[in-house]
Amino acid sequence: MATSSYKEKVVKMIKCFCGCSDMTVEEVQRIYTLTNSVHETLLDAEATKLLRRFMELRRSGDKNEAEQYLEIYEKCAEFLQEAQRTFTQDEVDELCDLGLPFDLEQDLSKRMLSGQRTDISLGLYRIQSKCRNEIEASSDFREFRDAIRDKLRRIPK
Template sequence: MATAACKGAAKRLLRCFCGCMEMTEDEVQRIYRLSTQATLIDRQATKLLRSYLQLKRSGDKSEAEQFLDIYEKCGEYATQENCGILTLDELDELCDLGLPYHMEKELKLVIQTGECSNIERCLLRIQGECRNEIEASQEYKDYKSAILDKLRNKV
């Protein structure tokens, strides 16, 4: 029995940068049109961005990749059941990911207050700064260009 997908015209699939997944041209166009914020919220778009950053890495992680790691880790911490209360060990984990000193200092002060809502707001501010840094990076601009090239060349 033919499925609805088989009855329609065949859709061309485009490979992820590392080749780990295939996406339709429509999916790639959708990801291309996403804002930086929407990219960081969309699981598939984030996976594609990470794939691109890893592929282009030579040696240590780029700043954009470090900010992506920090962004995601802050998101994990902000949604924890313990209401965003962080330990100094979790702060150290963020620092190991590349958390800039001014953000570390601010977060450490907020952690010491133990106030859940202040910790969550600080994590959101850090995510906002990370998003801005990613958006301003040359790697992100190159990523958007690479997606456009995929669409033009259909590879």
């Protein structure tokens, strides 16, 4: 009879908001800790994915402002990753299609015309800052954090 060279571990799993996958208790606790800061939440791919899914499940009809700001934030992050790519009016239009406010569109268009990547990046960071503030002010983020807390409370001790 073969002996096992590893110890059996019990891993507690929790259903995702949508019921589509399981998460470890540790992962849920980690994400809950991140929700103390919208900034930290948005920097974490898994936490952002969970926030997006949470908002999608609660939606009835069109996307609300918080969802639009989340999409704009993520698109800006994508543009910031592509440092070698030329930033054009097409990218500004893409952000506008997602719901970019007019004042931020005008600012980014001016920066785009300068052709200075650093200036364009500063504009994208400015947009992300506005998006973070709007997401933080939304009831969606508070309710997301509360839902995670409630999920943790249901874990058997």
